[in-house]
Amino acid sequence: NAAAAVVKQGAQGGLKLGGGGDVRFRDELKHELPGTGVKAKTFENMLRLRSRLWGAASYEDYTLYGRVANEFRVYSARSGKNKAGQSTYDFPDELYIDNLYLDAKNVVEDRLDLRVGRQELKYGEGRILSDGSAADGARSSYFDAVKATLHLTEKTSLDAFGLYMDDYDETAFGPYDRPMATLNSTYTDNEEAGAGLYLTVGEIKEFPFELYYVWKNETHSHNVGAKEYGRDFHTFGTRLLPKFTERLSAEVELAVQAGETDDGRDIFGYMGYGGVSYVIAPDSAFKPTVTPAVLYLSGEDQPNKGDDENWDAVFNRTTWFSVLLSDQYKNYR
DSSP states (O other): OEEEEEEEEOOTTSEEEEEEEEEEEEEEEEESOTTSOOOTTEEEEEEEEEEEEEEEEEETTEEEEEEEEEEEEEEEEEETTEEEEEEEOOTTOOBEEEEEEEEEOSOSTTTEEEEEEEEOOOOTTSSSEEESOGGGGGGOOOEEEEEEEEESSSSEEEEEEEEEEOSBOTTOBSSOOOBOSOSSTTSOSOOEEEEEEEEEEOSSTTOOEEEEEEEEEESSOOOTTSOOOOEEEEEEEEEEOOBOSSSEEEEEEEEEEEEEETTSOEEEEEEEEEEEEEESOTTSSSOOEEOOEEEEEOOOSSTTSSSBOOOOOTEEOSOSSOSTTGGGGOOOO
């Protein structure tokens, strides 16, 4: 990642304008990566360059924010002395709207905030909801959504949101039709809709916690190799964040899913995460931290047979641990 610039102007209490941009350059080189099924002596190399420009206009409690972006790539693979394949996005590829939303603060008695439009949504560590446009990888992560935040107290808030994601971005400027909502490009016309509630409670300093509910409907499954089918399901979960000392804290997240597939099978999945964090040097500027943790996701060996017990990533079909090692633990749900 490189460079960001910001400019602002405007009198106190009047119109305020802001803008800036950033450029991200990424080069991924994989050589005989274990667990990916590639042949011996095979390497892959992908160059990616993403550029973004943003602008904002604010007046009192209202802000209009917009960001446009572009990313082009050069991909090549070689097995021994033979070139296995090459794929290049011609510059400038396509220009797409990465964010475009209206913020309204203090709508009702200084307690309700609204955000309407294309926006990024992430709660907790993003294990349930963090990427709405997963098919383009890390190029974008937006949702087309409406979000309302009710401030119950100074330390407790309740978010309510609704969202809809089409498989293709009809607002992109360019000659390409790239899938946005799915991870498997063979599944087209996949529409996704969702809604949810997320409660964040911080009344007890030593024990903040979160409760959430998310409903999701998807017209096609993202399970590669399995028959396509739609899913309608509900996810209930909690995230507990006890703080034992200044240096020692923990995180526990538990969630269950229930619903039904379009072919009449019941859905029941579950997820559990537990980790303990220790700040090695709390007085340093960097505050290095070590976190041993365990993550468990339910699954099954034979998809489409009997009840579906696979954990569905909901709106978190993104890289959890490592970009380079992501091929070794792909989850297309």
